[in-house]
Amino acid sequence: xxxxxxxxxxxxxxxxxxxxxxxxxxxxxxxxxxxxxxxxxxxxxxxxxxxxxxxxxxxxxxxxxxxxxxxxxxxxxxxxxxxxxxxxxxxxxxxxxxxxxxxxxxxxxxxxxxxxxxxxxxxxxxxxxxxxxxxxxxxxxxxxxxxxxxxxxxxxxxxxxxxxxxxxxxxxxxxxxxxxxxxxxxxxxxxxxxxxxxxxxxxxxxxxxxxxxxxxxxxxxxxxxxxxxxxxxxxxxxxxxxxxxxxxxxxxxxxxxxxxxxxxxxxxxxxxxxxxxxxxxxxxxxxxxxxxxxxxxxxxxxxxxxxxxxxxxxxxxxxxxxxxxxxxxxxxxxxxxxxxxxxxxxxxxxxxxxxxxxxxxxxxxxxxxxxxxxxxxxxxxxxxxxxxxxxxxxxxxxxxxxxxxxxxxxxxxxxxxxxxxxxxxxxxxx
Numbered sequence: 529x530x531x532x533x534x535x536x537x538x539x540x541x542x543x544x545x546x547x548x549x550x551x552x553x554x555x556x557x558x559x560x561x562x563x564x565x566x567x568x569x570x571x572x573x574x575x576x577x578x579x580x581x582x583x584x585x586x587x588x589x590x591x592x593x594x595x596x597x598x599x600x601x602x603x604x605x606x607x608x609x610x611x612x613x614x615x616x617x618x619x620x621x622x623x624x625x626x627x628x629x630x631x632x633x634x635x636x637x638x639x640x641x642x643x644x645x646x647x648x649x650x651x652x653x654x655x656x657x658x659x660x661x662x663x664x665x666x667x668x669x670x671x672x673x674x675x676x677x678x679x680x681x682x683x684x685x686x687x688x689x690x691x692x693x694x695x696x697x698x699x700x701x702x703x704x705x706x707x708x709x710x711x712x713x714x715x716x717x718x719x720x721x722x723x724x725x726x727x728x729x730x731x732x733x734x735x736x737x738x739x740x741x742x743x744x745x746x747x748x749x750x751x752x753x754x755x756x757x758x759x760x761x762x763x764x765x766x767x768x769x770x771x772x773x774x775x776x777x778x779x780x781x782x783x784x785x786x787x788x789x790x791x792x793x794x795x796x797x798x799x800x801x802x803x804x805x806x807x808x809x810x811x812x813x814x815x816x817x818x819x820x821x822x823x824x825x826x827x828x829x830x831x832x833x834x835x836x837x838x839x840x841x842x843x844x845x846x847x848x849x850x851x852x853x854x855x856x857x858x859x860x861x862x863x864x865x866x867x868x869x870x871x872x873x874x875x876x877x878x879x880x881x882x883x884x885x886x887x888x889x890x891x892x893x894x895x896x897x898x899x900x901x902x903x904x905x906x907x908x909x910x911x912x913x914x915x916x917x918x919x920x921x922x923x924x925x926x927x928x929x930x931x932x933x934x935x936x937x938x939x940x941x942x943x944x945x946x947x948x949x950x951x952x953x954x955x956x957x958x
Contacts, residue, residue, distance in 0.1 A: 531555055534555055534556065535683045543847075545582075545843065549852075552649065553851065558651045560653045561655075562687075563655070568636035570636055570805075571717070572599075576625050576631075578940070578943075579845055597632040599617065599745070600729050602626070603729050605733050607735070607787070609790070617630055618630060624938050638840070658671070663820045684825055689827040691828035697822040712758075712765060714755040715753075716803055726745065728745045756809075760783075765783060777798055777799060781795050781799070812827060812828070813893060825846045825847055826843035827842075829846070837936040841938075846885055848951075858874060
């Protein structure tokens with residue numbers, strides 16, 4: 529058995545989590561990131577179910593909680609600001625999480641946490657990317673953007689839903705595995721001091737015409753804003769080029785103008801924001817997550833979309849299982865760089881990775897692409913919105929969690945996170 533030479537493309541949450549496990553197991557691990565530094569940006573993310581278990585097995589729970597967001601729960605308000613119900617976070621340590629989990633954190637803080645726990649064991653290269661991968665029976669030869677070449681036993685794409693690695697893994701004529709769900713989302717922060725009696729609650733507002741707003745407080749001097757919409761007849765939003773932030777901002781402002789509640793104030797914050805990001809919400813679904821010595825993990829392989837509330841959990845869990853199956857079938861030991869790991873052992877590990885994780889991902893993604901437009905499942909008329917508010921109020925009054933279970937995908941129907949004994953040895957809480 530030998531030490532693997534692994535290249536991970538992408539220093540996001542899934543990539544850093546995989547680097548954590550592989551480097552801990554003694555494999556030679558390199559992480560390459562196109563961005564010139566660690567991209568520690570983004571708004572609030574959370575862990576649920578098996579994602580929490582993986583974080584605990586990493587020994588990072590204490591460090592995670594030290595950086596966590598103190599969100600207390602979620603409230604639903606109408607266009608006049610009246611509260612119709614409230615669901616507090618589940619702090620019991622038992623059962624499914626609520627809308628707010630017991631493990632809320634800013635994406636940048638989680639990315640830094642995983643990187644800092646890994647950087648002394650793994651090699652990080654920023655400001656570069658992979659141009660080409662050529663596979664043989666004995667290795668994958670990678671051509672980097674600086675013109676250099678290097679051989680690896682395995683290349684893993686952890687580079688998000690628009691993955692370049694995935695495009696290199698698939699045949700040139702393969703269909704795009706990204707399936708849009710008919711929703712756009714704008715994310716940004718607004719500078720505003722914490723008001724007396726405000727607290728750290730998430731607040732949701734649902735408007736007609738497929739529009740919704742959520743705000744979340746993570747800092748006493750600013751809060752996060754999320755604008756979700758079905759673009760409907762807004763050709764301007766549909767035609768806006770991805771990354772053209774000025775056009776995306778103006779198109780979203782047109783869609784949300786006059787929606788009610790605090791919309792106009794939030795749109796003023798949108799115009800001033802310097803951290804705005806617009807997402808075309810969708811899911812990635814593939815028949816296979818690997819080919820020979822190339823594999824995919826996280827959103828690159830099975831993006832579940834923001835609609836499920838499981839994106840970060842899927843990335844963390846997938847990285848853990850991929851590392852566990854690599855350890856089981858490829859092992860570690862020799863640090864002789866001239867010793868190659870057989871293609872068969874890697875193929876077996878990657879096949880087992882998919883067999884273990886696929887039932888979990890099938891449950892998380894179930895039903896997302898059954899209809900041409902997923903957003904059409906949600907009411908958008910005044911009557912439909914009123915019905916949702918009434919149901920939410922009743923569920924809140926009786927402390928029923930069926931709404932969270934329906935919207936979110938944490939209930940995985942008996943699937944259990946595998947245990948890899950070798951990965952749990954000498955794990956210390958840091």
